[in-house]
Amino acid sequence: MMVVLILWISALTATAFGSTLQADPSSIVYEGQARFTILSTRLIRLEWSPTKEFLDGKTWLVQSRQIQPTPPVYNVTRNDTHLRIDTNYVTLEYLRNSATTFSQHNIRVTVKVNPSKGETVVWNAIPNEEFDGNLLGTLRTLDGNRDSKLELDCRNQPRNDLHCTYGVISRRGYALVDDTHQPQLDDDPQWPWIVNKQYSPPDPSLCQAVPVNERRTCGTFNNTNQHDCELRGCCFQSPSSCFYSSQAQQDLYLFGHGRAYPQALYEFTRLAGSIPLPPRYIFGVFFSRYWAYAEYEERQIITEYIQHDVPLDVLVTDMDWHITFYKLASNDTKDQAGQTIGWSGYTFDEHLFPSHQKFLQWCKQLGLKNTLNLHPASGIQPWEEKYKEMAEAMGIDPSTKHYVPFNVTDKKFTSAWANIVLHALQQAGIDLWWLDWQQGEEGWMNDIPYTNPTFW
Known part of the structure; x- marks a missing residue:
């Protein structure tokens, strides 16, 4: 079962964001339909837009584009054909007046991997080359993974429901983070919220203009369906190829840190926002078992921990704390949401917990x-x-007995869910939530590209 611990729902409003969203104007270089932002001497933002319209707002990933107290030092030169940007560690060369999106024909970035030895590496938009040597990222869950080797290289991970991601450090010497058409956030200072923004699929001729061996992957690698691919504004080729067109918008972050891995991770946190330190008890001892424990049984377990002088910090109560309808579920009965009946629940089963508050x-x-x-x-x-x-809060007549659909991208629903349902349980004594696997992967996301319920 998936383990995602949520430390109070109010933590959603308390994310530590970078102090300044906009990049310093002196660190931005425009050239034709491209915009380059020198965030540090090792971290460069690369954008391309057919309309010369660029994104300055928050995204799911980026909270600040001023990641250091003073603008980085760099040098810009131009000749008849090329723009060149030099820092102490990175050299970017771009073909001026290029009429197509980033490709191996118009951009080249040279990274000093080991400056003292003159070791360099080049990124020039050759498809998927940037993933070679990447020290990898994470997956949504370990649920359902029965392989002896967990595949973290997204090119070889067959499951698209795992939302596989790469990391920001690489033995190759650089890593590329693609923020193109990723979810954007509004400017609400109290609770920044996801923007319901969708994109139109490109003209087929712009897809055909990209040779097969030059097609750069748009989003996930495996099992992308046509609907999801086109929502991202990308080209689709059956059975599951999703790639950028010749006029595709681009928003890339190149981490050219060589072997300076700690610096790469530090600059990532400056870009994406500080990471809150979990409370100490999270690193302690948990008791958890998928079992329909009654209250008296859990009291007995805790007492035995005390009697045997074994430390215990967190008591985990699996799904049987709430009403479950196991007899109906065993007959494959579904609830109004089409899920197994009793799998979701927010009401204590009084047969097992006659006085849960006490x-x-x-x-x-x-x-x-x-x-x-x-x-x-x-x-x-x-x-x-x-x-x-909840029904009244969402404008549903309770007498109809129509359920309240789960949609965590709906701010109205999420606010009501937190204030009416979750906060009541927190006031009774719940300290954190175990967000398990079934979160409504399909349907609830309003077709916002790249969203999924676990990360959101």
């Missing part, structure tokens, strides 16, 4: 933290304790 407070007196399992995909079903309040 139990949770007893745990607190012992210094324990409590977390509950959540499978949110079913939304709020009519049997839930908070159904009436």
Whole structure:
């Protein structure tokens, strides 16, 4: 089962963002339909737009484009054919007046991997070459992975539901992060929210103009369907090839840090936002088992930990804390959301927990933290304790018994879900949430490219 721990829903509003979103104007270089931003002497933003319109707002990834106190030192030269930008570590060369998006024919970036030895490496938009030597990123979950070797190289990972990503450090000497058409955030200072923005598929002639061996991957590598590919504004070729057209918008971040891995990670946090330090108890001892424990059984388990002088910091209660309808589920009965009935839930099963408030407070007196399992995909079903309040908050007549659909990209729904449902359980004594696998991968995202419920 997937383990994603959410430390209070209010943490969504408290993300540490960079202090200055816009790059310093003195660090920006324009050339034709391209824009280059020298964020540091090792980190360069590369943009191309057929309309010369560029993105300055927040994205899912980027929270600040001033990552150091003073603008980096660099030098710009131009001749009849090329623009050249030099820093102490990176040299960028671009074909002036180029009429097509970045490709091996118009851009070249040379990175000093080991300046003292003169070792360099070149990126020039050859498809997928930037992934060779990458020290890899992460996956959405380990759920369903039965392979003896977990594949983290996204080119070889067959499952598209894992949302495989690469990292920002590489043995090759550089890493490329593609932020093109990734989800954007609005400018709400209290709670920046995802913008429902979609893109039109390119003219087929612009796709045909890109030779097969020059097609740069748009988004994930495997099993991309035509609908998702075209939502990104990219070209699709059956069965699952998704690539950029000759006039594709581009928004790339080149981390040219050579072997300076700590510096690359530091600059990434300046770009993407500071990472909050988890509370100390998160690094402690958890008790968790997928079992329908009753309250008295959990009291007995905790007492045995104390009696045997074994440390315990967090008590995890799996999904049986709420109403489950196992008999109906065993007959493959579905709820209104089309999910297995009883898999989602927000109402304590009183047969197992006759007084959950007292139990949770007893745990607190012992210094324990409590977390509950959540499978949110079913939304709020009519049997839930908070159904009436949620239905009214979302404009649904409670007498219809129509469920409240789960849509975490809907700010109205998420605010109501947090304030009416989750906060009530937190006030009863829940300290954090275990966000499990079933989060509604399909349908809820309003077709916003690249979104998925776990990361959002």
